[in-house]
Amino acid sequence: MTNAHKDALFVLVKSLSKSEKRQFKLYVGRLGVNTDAKFLALFNLMDKIKVYDEKLILENGIVKKAQLSNLKAHLYKQILVSLRLNPVNQNIRVQIREQLDFATILYQKGLYKQSLKILDKAKATAIENEEKNVAYEIVEFEKLIETQYITRSIPDRADELAVQAKQLSAQNVITSKLSNLALQLYGQMLKIGYVRSDEDIKRVQKYFEKHLPKYNIEDLGFREKLWLYKAHLWYSFLTQDFLSCYKYSSKWVDLFYENKEMIYLNPVFFLKGNHYLLESLFYVKYSSQFKETLEKLEKIVGSKEFPDNDNIASLAFLYINLNKLNLHFLEGNFDKGLYLVKIVEYGINKHKDRIDQHHVMVLYYKIACLYFGYGDNKTCIQYLKRIINNKNLKMREDLMCFARVLSLIAHYEAGMDYHLEVQLKSTYKFLLKMNDLHAVQKEMIKFLRRLGDIFPHELPNEFQKLYDELKKYENHPYEKRAFLYLDIISWLESHLQNKPVAQIIKEKAMSVTR
Numbered sequence: 001m002t003n004a005h006k007d008a009l010f011v012l013v014k015s016l017s018k019s020e021k022r023q024f025k026l027y028v029g030r031l032g033v034n035t036d037a038k039f040l041a042l043f044n045l046m047d048k049i050k051v052y053d054e055k056l057i058l059e060n061g062i063v064k065k066a067q068l069s070n071l072k073a074h075l076y077k078q079i080l081v082s083l084r085l086n087p088v089n090q091n092i093r094v095q096i097r098e099q100l101d102f103a104t105i106l107y108q109k110g111l112y113k114q115s116l117k118i119l120d121k122a123k124a125t126a127i128e129n130e131e132k133n134v135a136y137e138i139v140e141f142e143k144l145i146e147t148q149y150i151t152r153s154i155p156d157r158a159d160e161l162a163v164q165a166k167q168l169s170a171q172n173v174i175t176s177k178l179s180n181l182a183l184q185l186y187g188q189m190l191k192i193g194y195v196r197s198d199e200d201i202k203r204v205q206k207y208f209e210k211h212l213p214k215y216n217i218e219d220l221g222f223r224e225k226l227w228l229y230k231a232h233l234w235y236s237f238l239t240q241d242f243l244s245c246y247k248y249s250s251k252w253v254d255l256f257y258e259n260k261e262m263i264y265l266n267p268v269f270f271l272k273g274n275h276y277l278l279e280s281l282f283y284v285k286y287s288s289q290f291k292e293t294l295e296k297l298e299k300i301v302g303s304k305e306f307p308d309n310d311n312i313a314s315l316a317f318l319y320i321n322l323n324k325l326n327l328h329f330l331e332g333n334f335d336k337g338l339y340l341v342k343i344v345e346y347g348i349n350k351h352k353d354r355i356d357q358h359h360v361m362v363l364y365y366k367i368a369c370l371y372f373g374y375g376d377n378k379t380c381i382q383y384l385k386r387i388i389n390n391k392n393l394k395m396r397e398d399l400m401c402f403a404r405v406l407s408l409i410a411h412y413e414a415g416m417d418y419h420l421e422v423q424l425k426s427t428y429k430f431l432l433k434m435n436d437l438h439a440v441q442k443e444m445i446k447f448l449r450r451l452g453d454i455f456p457h458e459l460p461n462e463f464q465k466l467y468d469e470l471k472k473y474e475n476h477p478y479e480k481r482a483f484l485y486l487d488i489i490s491w492l493e494s495h496l497q498n499k500p501v502a503q504i505i506k507e508k509a510m511s512v513t514r
Contacts, residue, residue, distance in 0.1 A: 009072045010052040011353060012079055013043065015310055020086065021047065027082040038063055039075040091307070092129050092265055096122050100138060112145050119145075129265055130222045132175070136168040171224060177213040178227035184211070185234035193398070194240050196478050201239060208235045222259050226252065226269065233276060240481055242283040249277035253293075263300065267307045268315060271297075275319040278326070283484055287330040287509055294323050314354040317347040318363075325366040329487075332506030334373035341367055358399075361387045365403055369486075372406065373502050377414035381407055388426075401441060402485040404430060408448050409491065424449060440482035443469050460496065467492040 016024070028040050041062045049056065054068070063071045084094065099122035106115035119138050126135035143161050185208070195201050212231065220228065229252040236244035252273040256263050263270045274297045281290040300306055301316050321344050328337030344363055348355065368383035387403040404427045411420040431445065447466045454462055470488060473479035483489060487505065494501040 007052045009076050010046055012076065013046045015353065016079070017310075020083065023086055024079060024082040027085065028078065039071055039078060042071055042075055043079075092125065093131060093134075096126050096129075096131060096134055099125075100134065100141070103141065107141075107145060112148075116142060116145055130262065132168050132171050132221070132223065136165065136172055139165045139168060171221060174213055174215060174220070175224050175227055177211070178224060178231055181208070181211045181213075182227055182230040182234055185231060185238060189234060189238055194478075194481060195238060204235065204238050222255065222262055225255055229255065240477060242280055245276070246280040246284055246286075249273060249280045253277050264305060264307055267312050271301075271312070271315045271319055275323070278319075278323040282323070282326045282330060285330060285509075287327075290323075290330060291327060294320070294327060311354060314351040317351055318355055318359055321347060322359075322363060322366065325363075325370060328370065329366075329373070329505070331509050332373070332502050332504070334370055334502045337370050338374065341370070357390070361390065361399065365399060365406075368403070368406065368410075372410055372413075373505070375500060375502070377410040380410045381414070381416075384410070398485065401431065402482075405441060405444055406486055408444075409486075412448065420448075438482050439476075439479050440470060440473050440488070444488065463492055463495045467496060 024043070025040070028037065028043075041060075042057070045057060045060055045062065046052075057063070057068065058065055099118050103115045103118040103122065106112075106118065119142050123135055123138040123142075126132070126138060139161055143165065146157055146161065185204075188204070188207075195204055208231075215224070215228070217225075229248045232248040233245060233252065236242070236248060253270075256266075256270050256273065274293065278290060278293055278297075281287075281293060298320060301320065306312075321340060324340055325337060325344075328334060328340075344367060348360055348363065352360075364383045364386045368380045368387075371377070371380040371383065384403050384407040387400065388407065404423070408420065408423050408427060411423050427445070431441070443466065447462070450462070467489070470492070474483060474489060487501075490504045490508070491501050493499075493504045497504065
């Protein structure tokens with residue numbers, strides 16, 4: 001039996017909505033000759049079964065094993081054609097491509113003037129909607145037709161097309177360089193992580209300055225500016241300059257609000273820009289602006305005009321709920337955030353085919369933190385186990401590390417001393433495999449390791465020692481990020497002041513006026 005996630009056709013069939021399945025069957029039967037087609041029988045069978053099973057398909061007698069691969073490929077193509085015809089998927093980008101296809105057909109039939117007329121309209125639409133790659137492709141096609149000396153449409157046509165091609169080419173080169181830079185910086189983030197030393201800073205800075213193309217901001221269009229802000233944003237994240245992250249994520253989101261039609265043409269970039277803005281606001285603890293940004297995002301996503309498809313629905317669920325959890329962390333209202341747990345659990349199950357495991361684990365970590373702040377340490381531990389016990393997951397080591405450190409703290413708070421000893425040994429084994437462990441993590445492990453030898457009356461003094469030690473790193477350029485995963489300072493203050501950790505965080509939030 002093959003895993004459903006490994007069979008592309010099965011995943012595609014299961015991703016279809018009821019209306020899309022109905023449309024596909026209407027599309028297949030439009031001429032009346034396909035109603036008994038083998039690929040339709042295969043579609044109906046795949047629609048019924050819950051798990052992809054090649055043996056079951058062959059037993060149904062739809063197709064022989066030697067022909068199955070070709071039949072699946074044919075069905076896959078037919079589903080895509082049907083989806084392309086669906087009005088829901090008819091956005092500007094698809095419409096431009098469709099017009100280009102029509103123009104190609106007319107050209108092949110020798111109807112050159114009709115082809116040029118369609119190309120001219122498609123080009124204007126492409127330029128208006130910042131689709132400069134396809135606009136350049138259209139200009140090159142126009143040049144191909146004109147160079148055959150058949151139409152002689154306009155005397156200065158050659159000069160006009162040459163200028164257009166040069167301008168679009170220059171803009172596309174800038175876009176390509178900026179998108180390459182943004183992608184490479186994002187790749188460094190995933191591969192190496194945040195900078196941890198002055199040497200790392202110099203290396204990233206040198207790379208950024210070397211690959212950032214020269215530009216005049218006034219000459220840049222929407223798409224070029226978007227990639228420019230993305231490149232700066234990833235550079236800022238790499239260097240842990242969170243104020244700069246806020247600056248460029250704000251520029252990213254403002255760019256969409258200044259060009260509102262782009263929100264609906266590029267909804268994924270709009271959602272991601274808002275997520276990075278909210279993430280930056282969370283890091284710099286601008287709670288009031290965080291709340292306003294989140295509410296504004298929810299309002300737009302919930303509007304009738306906002307595009308609605310599976311991918312967008314999954315991203316909207318992920319970003320909105322992740323940041324709703326973060327809002328409760330900022331305000332210290334852990335009890336008021338518990339209603340989100342069922343929503344998140346339901347959403348994870350609903351969107352499991354489109355949300356990667358890393359983001360699922362981040363959601364579990366956030367829920368664990370929510371329960372920890374609420375004081376329900378045992379439930380906190382249960383969610384952390386989902387992360388710690390996930391052996392098949394390749395994720396950033398820092399999330400795995402802090403999941404284990406928080407688990408140690410939760411075991412201590414829950415009075416599970418025996419389990420604490422087991423957790424300590426397991427965490428040590430894991431940490432030995434990690435590269436360049438942060439000072440904050442080292443201090444926490446040292447403290448937790450000594451807990452078994454500390455008498456109750458000595459605890460306040462030991463908490464104070466750890467607090468004084470960790471305070472040194474709170475604003476350290478390379479160590480401060482540790483506190484973003486786990487607010488250890490507030491946890492220590494809760495013990496020193498004999499207050500719940502939620503109250504400590506709430507008091508801090510109220511003191512911030514931004």
